[in-house]
Amino acid sequence: MSTAVTSDDAQAAAPLRVENLSAFYGQRCAVAGVTMAFRANAVTALMGPSGCGKTTILRCLNRIHEIAPGAYAVGQVLLDGEDVYDSNISVIELRRRVGMVFQRPNPFPTLSIAGNVVAGLNRQMSRSQKLEVAEKALRGAALWDEVKDKLQQPATALSGGQQQRLCIARALAVEPEVLLMDEPTSSLDPISTLSIEELMSALSDRFALVVVTHNMQQAARISDYSAFMLADEQGVGRLVEMDETAKIFTKPSDRRTEDYITGRFG
């Protein structure tokens, strides 16, 4: 029971769309029949109780879901109209254009701060070019001022919040079209959380952001659009409702969404 949002034109123009996507871990179906659109220059939140499949859907968007042995997906994920499950777009190109930030910061342990930021760049780029890109990305992640004097230090010397912003900078450096974020602040303290939420707001001016969050207040704070997901009786995750955030939180169309918003469960 998915609810499409507004006009078909806006939806068709969305840089990232999902059509009837189902994801499997071996025999088990984790998510079924999801159709969604993620708009440009906006933050879309995926929310729902744990086990509803929101992270699984996110990981299908850049095909990281397939890394687990036996995991696969059925359906379409359309990046600028092209199905990424088609062999025309390589997985590597997809992941360049659709970047990801993980729940726990995962800086590469053997690389410096600068090394981390440029890790995704073409090796053939000159050193000065790379430094330029690094500075731009670090500014974009609101981290430049804090690290500009210690770019060669190991990335693990940074605090948790800084490491997460470093990972965001790393993702920004390859200039994606879409940025996926899997509960990016759930392992951080409140102050770091706030600064990252501000960052998300700024980033949404340039990218399409898809953010999974288990914290619905956060969803209400940061997102322009929200999708609510729920696992059915068989444990298969499904999309319940997707709409502008303001509308979802004031006048949801589905009873279950309303129950979730008002805190009756989850």
Add this chain to the structure above:
Amino acid sequence: MKSRNYAAIAAADRIFLLVVYAAAVLFVLLVAMLFVELVHGSWPSIQAFKLKFLWTSEWNPVTGQFGALPLIYGTIVSSLIAIVLAGVVGILAAAYLAEFAPLWIARPLGFIIELLAAVPSVVFGLWGLFVLAPFVRNALGPFLQKTLGFLPIFQGTISGVGMLTAGLILALMVLPTVTAISREVIVAIGSDLREASMSLGATKWETVARVVLPASRVGIFGAIVLALGRALGETIATTMVIGNRPEIATSLFAPSYTLASVIANEFSEANGAVYISALIELGLLLFIVSFIVNAMARLLLWAVLRERH
């Protein structure tokens, strides 16, 4: 960022994964080749002696009679002595390290025992030849003969080198294996069993002897089998202290010979296709036996230790 040849990258990745896969295949092929070459090298001897090889008791390069029985006997008996001694001492030592010892003793002591495993075989042999053998000849042997001399295994001349000395050295060499693995197995036993036993009023010793050790017996058996595999194939230390006489004798003080020792001693001077291939056939025997023994040990230990992971 646009001008990247994604097709080339994907192709390079396929080649990478192929190379990685090929390395594993190459490893398996090497092992298979090992077996094939040993069979191929033993072929003249296999043809000449067939199965009689295993129970003919004469090993005589001069007359060209090659029977492996005394060698099989020597290998088995010396290894048996080793695992009986190392088994008892090793299991108790493992119990101490895992159950009784305070951490500040257990760690360094365990480390020292494992260091014993790092000592090269030739050093064990050297020590065995110049320290242990005289000890057996001057002290241990006469003592055993005085107290247990009514047993045929302790009768006869004591020259210092022989089956007993070889068994003792082998016991020392496999002791770290028994101890380390038994310790791992014991530690893997969940604390519920121990707590249940202690809460019923059992003493520490009773808990270990009647609950923990029996619960670990599969894994401990695996450790002993593994140690047996090591003892069967040990070459240099054995050949330095066993006396190198291809005879079957009842006395443990008598010299003996093992499959591995005879290869070590005679191979570089062997001449004649049959002689050389007989020695290679001994190597093939060693390979097959140790393969089976090790496979058994791994299967036993796998099941036990996997649950913990």
Add this chain to the structure above:
Amino acid sequence: MTAAEGVPSRDRVGVRHALSFAGTFATAACASIGAIALLLILGYVALQGIRAFNWAFLTQLPVPVGEPGGGVANGIVGTIVTVGLAVVIATPLGLLSGLFLALFGRGWFPEAVRFLSDVVSGIPSIAIGLFAYTLLVAPFRHFSAISASFAFALLMLPLILRTSEEAVRSVPRAIREGALALGLSEFASTMRIVLPAARPAIITGLLLAIARVTGETAPLLFTAFGSQFWELNPTQPMAQLPLQVFTYAISPYQSWHQQAWAGALLLILAVLVLNVMARLVLSPKGRR
């Protein structure tokens, strides 16, 4: 059995505690046996070995019995060359195979490779030496150091394979996912991100594998064979320190026995240093 029968009576408790104490003592004694044995061996080797351990011993060639001086210099060099070549052969193959196991995880073939590797690590080194002989000595009709290196490489392979697999596995999954999610190829993720993170553990495994073959004597008997002279050409027979220790030990000459002890001291020192280095590689760098 009623509860009353099960409960030990008061006067038995003392005996049971005494038994427990005796048990603790007995097991401690057994644990000490291993430690005492090591100390005895190390002690004898050190005491006896130090006597002949001098500059001449380390730098001169062997001399005929009866002549003064002489040393094992060619054996030291020969061992280093042979083990070095073995490392060159075994490391790429072992590392890639370990990578295979870490990347491809489950499945019948990876499990078979693991099983084979564990079993092969228990095959007697003399059988491996025979394999090297039939493959690399017999066809060419002369002994060579490279055939010994081949045998050593086979002995090292299972160790390097398993420790490399463990090392790569111990890199947190999030790191590899992060690299792949960045659009890096499998090759780039592995080479640039995962392997460098696993490097300390891989090096530890390599050092332990080297320690394993240093001092191995049996395969040398009919591969490298030994020599009285300087030799750096790996296609020729070459002096090896463990072989020299062995030959001197079983000889009837007192002066050679002394050199055997000194050679043994050298071998033990090398193995100890390698083991300590292996542990050091992991500790101060810290496990992440």
